[in-house]
Amino acid sequence: MKRISLNGSLICAAAMLASACYTSAESHQPDRAAGCEPELLAALGQWADVGFSGTVAIEGGGRYCRAAFGSADVAAGTANTDATVFGIGSVSKAFTAAAILDLVDADAFALDDRAGDLLPGLGGPAAEATVEQLLLHTSGIEGSHGADHRPLDRDEAIAAISALESAFPPGTDYLYSNAGYSLLALIIDEQSGSSYREYLDEQILTLDSGHMGGFWDGEPAPAGPRAIGYTEGEPAPETGGFAGPHWAMAGNGDLAMTAAELGAGTAALFTGELLSPEAVDMLMSTGFDHGDGTTELPGWVSIDPELLGVPVIAASGGGGDTGHSAVTVWLPETATTIAIASNTDEVLPDELLEVLLPAVVTGEPMAVPDERAEVDPAELQARAGVYALDSGSTLTVAAEDDGLLVTAEGADAVAAMFGSDDFTVEDAAAHEDAVLALLDGESAVGRAERDAIEAEIGPITGVDLAGTADEDGELRTYVRVHGEDGDMLVWYALDDQGQIAALEYDAGPPAFTLVPMGEGEYRPDEPIAAEAAVEVSFQDDLMTVTGPDGAVDARRTA
CATH class of the missing domain: 3.40.710.10 (DD-peptidase/beta-lactamase superfamily)
Structure with missing residues (x-):
């Protein structure tokens, strides 16, 4: 069972404490709550609006708050409550x-x-x-x-x-x-x-x-x-x-x-x-x-x-x-x-x-998500297409209800979309080196991993790096593994000792949801981030991705 790393989260919390950069929440109260201060409840409700589903319980220091948001069972229409397990x-x-x-x-x-x-x-x-x-x-x-x-x-x-x-x-x-x-x-x-x-x-x-x-x-x-x-x-x-x-x-x-x-x-x-x-x-x-x-x-x-x-x-x-x-x-x-x-x-x-x-x-007001810009659905549809980098890697853009879904295929395309509050570009490069070293099969864990892959696609004939993304709070390095009976896209998340913390076989390529910020600009849908690590803009058939390593252009080919 995976433990989620708290270090990055709490360092971000420390930064917020130091800067006291709080935004007051507009008053709109969610249901299924007890004892919460109205302003805190309204702020929690805004986080529910951008995706939080679950329950919150606070007690002590003069506070008592129980609040539940979202669905326990979407198909059945059952809401989360304080009694939800x-x-x-x-x-x-x-x-x-x-x-x-x-x-x-x-x-x-x-x-x-x-x-x-x-x-x-x-x-x-x-x-x-x-x-x-x-x-x-x-x-x-x-x-x-x-x-x-x-x-x-x-x-x-x-x-x-x-x-x-x-x-x-x-x-x-x-x-x-x-x-x-x-x-x-x-x-x-x-x-x-x-x-x-x-x-x-x-x-x-x-x-x-x-x-x-x-x-x-x-x-x-x-x-x-x-x-x-x-x-x-x-x-x-x-x-x-x-x-x-x-x-x-x-x-x-x-x-x-x-x-x-x-x-x-x-x-x-x-x-x-x-x-x-x-x-x-x-x-x-x-x-x-x-x-x-x-x-x-x-x-x-x-x-x-x-x-x-x-x-x-x-x-x-x-x-x-x-x-x-x-x-x-x-x-x-x-x-x-x-x-x-x-x-x-x-x-x-x-x-x-x-x-x-x-x-x-x-005791200060709780920070709330940034407001998203309203966007015409026709504008989102106009951005859809396949955009190619000079290297041949591609960014496939699809319109969604309130933003864009960008699927990155190829190491350069994934690298262009890399942006993280918790990891640097150097961290990603080191993680890639560790994954490739693991798949060399020199360690017992690496040999066992090669055996598991070869049971699926036959003897391994090659491994191509397909990029690294920050997903669910961890670095995931994607590799295309080629075998005599086929090939397979796999991602690996490694721990500090270079051991496998998580993986997925037959994975889909990394995908990034972008939300509009106005004036034709978009950023990843990361409401917690203090500022966008990646910004995306469009002009006719040109897509420009600006990240920690600079700007990368991709041109629409389809």
């Missing part, structure tokens, strides 16, 4: 970590115990990792032990984790690992005296104030109605019906709950209701300094007060085949929680947090 993805790790710390506090085992001493049958590098290293993603184990929503039983999970290789000696570096948290779930299952699911349900998800959610797949399940996830406008394939066995996602991304329950669980964790004060101290004192103002905690990331003006502790996750995402934040100075969950990918929870967090911290 969402998969929380990698935020599940926060509760796995809580269970581990609870057991350490009860002297079931210690943070410096080796995993191999706690789980019979475990071998390989994973057996040498300590509980603390697994909690902090410093174990060094790399690779996946199983695909999400695919059957994997307990013995198979132990065998798969035992077979994983090590990227570095345990405790010497950081490498985010879903397998490491599934190993922690196996340790809970072995050492707690009950099953992993029973322990989570009875000891962690049960609060004095009530019960929090449950497991996205299988039992015990959340009590409330679930939202259907949507990715690029289409229903996500996983709706909670996977029968298991569930060990591929156990401990790393298997929980689901409402945003209000997520906020309540966050507060319960840090105020000592969920864990003992000693266990909370253990959580706060066990860390890995990333060197960028953030520190990895068990299941959480702590953000230095120098970045945002106040200390912040956060967890985020989502994406994948549920179409859901979530983020939860704890502000210790005011004992305030902010929890956001969503079921679309148009405005993600961590993106909404960029503008919501400064408003909660300062």
Whole structure:
């Protein structure tokens, strides 16, 4: 299960705090809300107008707000409400970590115990990792032990984790690992005296104030109605019906709950209701300094007060085949929680947090999206066509209801459209080099990836770079892989260690939605961005794309 990176989002939030560049929202109140200040509610409504679908829960520091926006089920006409359940993805790790710390506090085992001493049958590098290293993603184990929503039983999970290789000696570096948290779930299952699911349900998800959610797949399940996830406008394939066995996602991304329950669980964790004060101290004192103002905690990331003006502790996750995402934040100075969950990918929870967090911290009005220019549909139709760069790469422009869809084919075309608040052109080039090095097959992961591709298209005869885009908060490098039986477009997102974080076979070429800004100019549909990284203009049959690397012209050929 993927964790969404918060670093870029929170740095943007820090910039907003520093500049105090807030815009007041016009007053239009959405339905399905309780306790929210009218101006805040109106601002949240404007973010819903540009794509946010989900729920927001804020409590503490004199604030209480519950607000829901968008559709839980478009086909059925069902709206999201405060009771709607969402998969929380990698935020599940926060509760796995809580269970581990609870057991350490009860002297079931210690943070410096080796995993191999706690789980019979475990071998390989994973057996040498300590509980603390697994909690902090410093174990060094790399690779996946199983695909999400695919059957994997307990013995198979132990065998798969035992077979994983090590990227570095345990405790010497950081490498985010879903397998490491599934190993922690196996340790809970072995050492707690009950099953992993029973322990989570009875000891962690049960609060004095009530019960929090449950497991996205299988039992015990959340009590409330679930939202259907949507990715690029289409229903996500996983709706909670996977029968298991569930060990591929156990401990790393298997929980689901409402945003209000997520906020309540966050507060319960840090105020000592969920864990003992000693266990909370253990959580706060066990860390890995990333060197960028953030520190990895068990299941959480702590953000230095120098970045945002106040200390912040956060967890985020989502994406994948549920179409859901979530983020939860704890502000210790005011004992305030902010929890956001969503079921679309148009405005993600961590993106909404960029503008919501400064408003909660300062009490200033929340920033709202830029106004889009009105445009004649005939003007949009007039822009449609295929535009060719000098290199032969193409940008295919299609008119949509309120903007343009640009599909980039060829490395130069994708590079022309590259613009990002989080990544530089140099970052993209380094990512491309890492993907090509991976596909050379020199590493075990690279060899396994080549084997997987060759099972689809036969022996690989060549790999052509097709460009890199910033999509869903991550760099994705597209490559055209040629085989004896055909070819395939694939994109890869790599982590900081050069390992595969996400990929898609038979991918479509990257596409960019442009919205009108007036006077014939367009920018990417990124309402959170402080300013457009890419600007596009048209004059007759000439399309000019201006980005971080300068301007590129393309001429209409069809």
